[in-house]
Amino acid sequence: MDSILVRGGGPLNGQIPIAGAKNACLTLMPATLLSEEPLTLTNAPRLSDIKTMTQLLQSLGAEVTSLQEGKVLAMSSHGLNNPTAHYDIVRKMRASILVLGPMLARDGHAIVSLPGGCAIGARPVDLHLKALEAMGAELDLRDGYVHAKAPLGGLRGGTVDFEFASVGATENAVMAATLAKGTTVLNNAAREPEIVDLVECLRAMGAQIEGEGSSTITIQGVDRLGGATHRVVTDRIELGTYMLAPAICGGEVELLGGKIDLIGAFCEKLDAAGISVTETDKGLKVARKNGRIRAVDVTTEPFPGFPTDLQAQMMALLCTAEGTSVLEEKIFENRFMHAPELMRMGAQIDVQGGTATVTGVDQLRGAPVMATDLRASVSLILAGLAAQGETRVARVYHLDRGYEQVVRKLSGVGADIERVQGE
Ligand code: UD1
Numbered sequence: 001m002d003s004i005l006v007r008g009g010g011p012l013n014g015q016i017p018i019a020g021a022k023n024a025c026l027t028l029m030p031a032t033l034l035s036e037e038p039l040t041l042t043n044a045p046r047l048s049d050i051k052t053m054t055q056l057l058q059s060l061g062a063e064v065t066s067l068q069e070g071k072v073l074a075m076s077s078h079g080l081n082n083p084t085a086h087y088d089i090v091r092k093m094r095a096s097i098l099v100l101g102p103m104l105a106r107d108g109h110a111i112v113s114l115p116g117g118c119a120i121g122a123r124p125v126d127l128h129l130k131a132l133e134a135m136g137a138e139l140d141l142r143d144g145y146v147h148a149k150a151p152l153g154g155l156r157g158g159t160v161d162f163e164f165a166s167v168g169a170t171e172n173a174v175m176a177a178t179l180a181k182g183t184t185v186l187n188n189a190a191r192e193p194e195i196v197d198l199v200e201c202l203r204a205m206g207a208q209i210e211g212e213g214s215s216t217i218t219i220q221g222v223d224r225l226g227g228a229t230h231r232v233v234t235d236r237i238e239l240g241t242y243m244l245a246p247a248i249c250g251g252e253v254e255l256l257g258g259k260i261d262l263i264g265a266f267c268e269k270l271d272a273a274g275i276s277v278t279e280t281d282k283g284l285k286v287a288r289k290n291g292r293i294r295a296v297d298v299t300t301e302p303f304p305g306f307p308t309d310l311q312a313q314m315m316a317l318l319c320t321a322e323g324t325s326v327l328e329e330k331i332f333e334n335r336f337m338h339a340p341e342l343m344r345m346g347a348q349i350d351v352q353g354g355t356a357t358v359t360g361v362d363q364l365r366g367a368p369v370m371a372t373d374l375r376a377s378v379s380l381i382l383a384g385l386a387a388q389g390e391t392r393v394a395r396v397y398h399l400d401r402g403y404e405q406v407v408r409k410l411s412g413v414g415a416d417i418e419r420v421q422g423e
Helices: 022-028 028-036 048-059 094-105 124-136 165-178 193-204 236-249 264-273 308-318 338-345 374-386 397-402 406-411
Strands: 001-009 011-018 038-041 063-067 072-076 111-112 140-142 144-147 159-161 182-188 208-212 215-218 228-232 251-256 276-280 283-288 322-330 349-352 356-361 368-370 390-394 416-420
Touching: 001 208, 001 374, 011 236, 022 038, 022 048, 022 094, 022 165, 022 193, 022 208, 028 048, 028 094, 028 165, 028 193, 048 063, 048 072, 048 094, 048 228, 048 397, 063 215, 094 111, 094 144, 094 165, 124 140, 124 144, 124 159, 159 283, 165 182, 165 193, 165 215, 193 208, 228 356, 228 374, 236 251, 236 276, 236 283, 236 374, 236 406, 264 276, 308 338, 308 356, 308 374, 322 368, 338 349, 338 368, 338 374, 349 416, 374 397, 374 406, 374 416, 390 406, 406 416
Parallel strands: 011 251, 038 228, 159 182, 368 390
Antiparallel strands: 001 390, 001 416, 038 072, 063 072, 111 144, 140 144, 182 215, 208 215, 251 283, 276 283, 322 356, 349 356
């Protein structure tokens, strides 16, 4: 297993290109299952999670061809021949559950393994299942699989009142409803940019949807969907992660493709911490103002609030801020596993349940640390960039799930970082 070696150093300067969004791509890919005609995605990120979704779709009988070194995905689902999403693939990635709605809508039945727990919490799929039941689906949970059947004549429109604005459940429900008979109304729907991106793609395929980006999405079912070519939206989490690199190390970095409206709540917190963010015609420019970072309090919330997927990275910044910051994690129940690793580097953090109190120190020190999940792993790299000496981050397969070419992107702006074999 590979590790990343980071040596803390001076300021970072230059440009970093931001890829297409992993989380958007992982919901756009299953949309191919809704149509017999080709769906092509451009600006796809090159990540192991995308390979896992490719394998899953191929196992169902879809064709997925990766072009231009993985930046373009050409997909076609004219010959689906297997209704079962097998545990062997689903267990690798929770987003696999996103094939359930489209398969059920298109073929009237689907058998999908339950994704199981994951390192950052229990993460059940009850909201996905309730939404499909509201469209008439009959669900039977046995042997670790959801066996789903649509009524005779297919799914029918219904009203779904989400108890929580779940991103995945909203995506599954929107996709299923595009081919249901009649109108579906999703109340308390998630508002994330990845959902807006999915709806734009489905609309290009012929779906009739209104209200994306708001809490109520209305879908008028159609008989069939056609093909489309769609460009995947910018990855706001990769964007926020790399915005933190000059914030932590000093310097000025332009993030190509970045936009403030993807990441407004995060930019407000950077501003409060003393980091300047300006829009340019190519993206966002981030510079650290003079002096030490100021402590800020952060609470994670569904979009447009501060994203849980940037909490670990923000904590890395606040470890060297002047004063005490309180971070509250409201989305996942166990998402502070990076805290003990940051403490190995000299950070002062006290975790009590869903609250972490970070007291800034003058300087972090390099140490061997271990990645525990995707966003935790990149937070340790960011901390390593600020630390004195060398940090070795082990278990970087977590990183490969969600960050393409991290070494190339960071060394391109002057960071001292390399990937080495072995722990
Ligand atoms: C998506 C993102 C993930 C991000 C999360 C929250 C993808 C592939 N992943 O995950 O990176 O961290 O949004 O922004 O897009 N929940 C239930 N029952 C359900 C579904 C969810 O209780 O049926 C709970 C979860 O346990 C969690 C919370 O709701 O505590 C948020 O989950 P959700 O919004 O569904 O996140 P994902 O779609 O899994």
